[in-house]
Amino acid sequence: MTLADLRQNYEQNVLLESQVDPDPIKQFERWFNDAAAGGIKEPNAMVLSTVDARHRPSSRTVLLKDLTAEGFTFFTNYESNKGQDIAGNTAVSLLFVWLELERQVHINGIARQLSEAESTDYFVSRPLGSQIGAWASKQSQVITREELEERAEDFKEKFGHTVPKPPHWGGYIVIPEMIEFWQGRPSRLHDRLRYTRGDDMNWSLARLSP
Structure with a gap:
């Protein structure tokens, strides 16, 4: 078997506009709970992508440690490559992949440092x-x-x-501007529902072609 021969037929579920919550954070909580209940190892693992000063992207896996109505929180060393990237460009991307459920969630947003008190509370x-x-x-x-x-x-x-707590260590919250939910479907006719936050801070929902 070659790489070109590797194929997976997705047929576990559907994702329809009539089924989703109008709030993408609540919809994410639904899917996250499904992933946790499904026995997926570290369902809070997410790929964080940043861009450096020379516009070169980098991706690595970090762990989601808090989820609120405001956004997605993770912790790291501020002097790391990702910390330096974020210092120069706060626009980041997150990706959750739950292959066992044939699902992924893609998030674009702005990363903001947590306060020292918030970071210390988690560190201890x-x-x-x-x-x-x-x-x-x-x-x-x-x-x-x-x-x-x-x-x-x-x-x-x-x-x-x-x-x-080290002074160079702490948290970021990623405030989402776009959240896309992807559900695998047969014949590669996947479901893609994208939430976009407008200037009025309200979310709009649209279906994307797979």
Whole structure:
């Protein structure tokens, strides 16, 4: 079998305008709950895409850690490549892929840093190892495994069981401007419903050709 021979026929579900919530955040919650109930490993995993100062895109997987009416929250090192990209261009894209349900959700929006208090509240809820890791990792910089492990041991010794939040670590909320729901259908006639936020902050819904 070659790559060209790999095909999957999508026939689990449909996505009709009459079925969806007029609020895309509530519709996302429905689909997320389906993914969580379906046993999908890390249903909150999402691909974050950013653009650097030379207009070169980058994508990586991060974890959704909060969802509110305002948007989608994740946490990271502000000095990482993605943090530097966002500092120069706050327009980002998110992609959730739930292959077992033949679904994906694509989001375009603006990333805004959370307050220090909001980031600290989440940081103190993390496991101790994750807190130490936030200090030990020079995220996106070249490092040896030995140096990384030595840094982790050094910070364990320094902080013990009370680890402060690093100043270079915190959260972003992605405020959506567009949310598209994709449901696989037979013969590649997939359902694509796109919500777009207007200047009045209200959402409009349209079907896109697959």
